[in-house]
Amino acid sequence: MKFGINLFPTVGPADKPAGEYFDEALRLAELADELGFHHVKTVEHYFHEYGGYSPDPVTFLAAAAARTSRVRLVTGAVLPAFTHPVKLAGKLAMLDNIAKGRLDVGFGRAFLPDEFTAFQVPLDESRARFDEGVEAIRRLWAEEDVRWDGTFHQFGPVTLLPRTWQRPHPRILVATAKTPASAEAAGRNGYGVMLVPSINPREAVQQTLELYRDAAAEVGFKPTEEDVHMSYGAYLAEDGEEAREQGRLANERANRSLASAVSAWRETRSADYPGYEKIVEKAGRGDFGKSVAERKALVGSPEQVRAAIEDIRGWYGDFTISLQVVSGNTTFEEAARTIRLFAEHVLPHYATND
Known part of the structure; x- marks a missing residue:
């Protein structure tokens, strides 16, 4: 098992200025x-507020690269649907060099209608744009004199500079929140996957992992364990009851931000997102106690969280967990406490984490 932190902001100007959020997030990356x-x-x-303080993860991770050495x-x-593949491939290659090969690249389709509207990209082109964008970027990283004649972009022959530090390219991960077919395709392509267990039944996650691993085989x-990522809301305190209350x-705060972000699905339908209108009904109405009990969030004392991880490991095998330590507008002190307690009391039990 491997463990990292996921700095997923659910915060806006009414909560704290962007500069303050970035300063705190970079301090957490250093920690x-x-x-x-x-x-x-x-x-x-x-x-x-749902993620909006992070319109460009490359910018943030470049700053984090300069302030870290191992992570x-x-x-x-x-989101390749919103960026020309030459531009995105170049930005990520540059980051891979700044970080001296410490970059893993997760790609997602996006799912918020407001974002597609702003970029003037039809929702019904989501899947095709994603597939084309990822493949074009992979080729730009791995090959020279690339000529691309796609549905949405045409270019070449071109040779991308800089070349990626990692050869032939950084690890590729594909976000598969609600679509098992995406995981199956990732396995066939030799990519990793990023799953969201909080919004899916355990059996659905297990079935998706089975599809992925079978397709890969x-x-x-x-x-490897680094090819399967799952994110979990995390809040640790010495006292388990305090952790659960806070x-x-x-x-609840994070759920409100999600509910606002997905509200456009009330009037939106897309063949590329079957059933997504149901997100509106579910967003903001989760049962927190049930979520913790079902091991969809890692909340409690270090001992309670370690027990939860052992259950999760039994269901899914060894994989990589991302601890969401800032979602819900927790303070820097609360997030740092979660990270420190986890490092002191949980990490030592998983010798493969390095």
């Missing part, structure tokens, strides 16, 4: 590096 965590991850979203840097995820790809408040 994760100091304490031996595997990675620091952040997201790409726009406009809403890996993960985009969780960048068919092409001779053997995923974690509940942070969770």
